[in-house]
Amino acid sequence: MFADLSLKHHSPQKTLKPTAKQKRVSYVVQTPSLSIREAFRTFSLTRTGYHYRPDMLRDELAISTLQQAAEYYPRYGLSKLFRILRSKGHSWRHKREYRIYCLLKLHFRSRGKQRLPIRNPVRKPEALNRAGRLILSTIP
Numbered sequence: 087m088f089a090d091l092s093l094k095h096h097s098p099q100k101t102l103k104p105t106a107k108q109k110r111v112s113y114v115v116q117t118p119s120l121s122i123r124e125a126f127r128t129f130s131l132t133r134t135g136y137h138y139r140p141d142m143l144r145d146e147l148a149i150s151t152l153q154q155a156a157e158y159y160p161r162y163g164l165s166k167l168f169r170i171l172r173s174k175g176h177s178w179r180h181k182r183e184y185r186i187y188c189l190l191k192l193h194f195r196s197r198g199k200q201r202l203p204i205r206n207p208v209r210k211p212e213a214l215n216r217a218g219r220l221i222l223s224t225i226p
Contacts, residue, residue, distance in 0.1 A: 104138070107131045148178055148186055156192050163194040 102110070111125045126133065151174075155167050162170070164187045168180055 102129070104131065104135050108136055111136055145182070145186060148176070148182065149190065151176060152183065152186055152192070153190065156190075160195045161197065164192075 107129045108131070111122070111129050111131055114120050114125045114128070115122050120128065125131075126136065151171060152167065155170055156162070159167065159170065164184060167187075168183050171178065171183070
């Protein structure tokens with residue numbers, strides 16, 4: 087009885103993504119502990135969310151063009167890449183581009199640190215005003 091009540095109450099943990107919820111609901115339903123309706127209520131997942139399967143074939147063209155643009159413009163972030171793809175005639179929404187951008191783990195590539203070249207130190211004269219003596223003696 088306590089286990090049933092504890093499953094139905096909200097726990098203060100991190101929220102799960104829908105794919106993780108789908109896996110857990112299917113596991114709980116396969117074991118005869120909960121019915122499918124109780125599992126949906128426990129994991130706060132809807133029936134449509136449980137039966138949803140993403141269609142990755144629609145995204146293949148967007149994935150390939152975004153990868154090509156990211157390779158050609160490595161210093162551009164999502165907003166600039168989105169504008170470039172729009173100018174080329176692709177009419178994908180920014181939400182879809184952002185989802186694919188995160189899926190491919192593309193990030194703004196930061197430029198490497200520019201280091202100054204190693205400098206040769208100037209020789210110090212042994213005494214004061216000795217450095218210019220050689221130059222003055224060579225002039226006729």
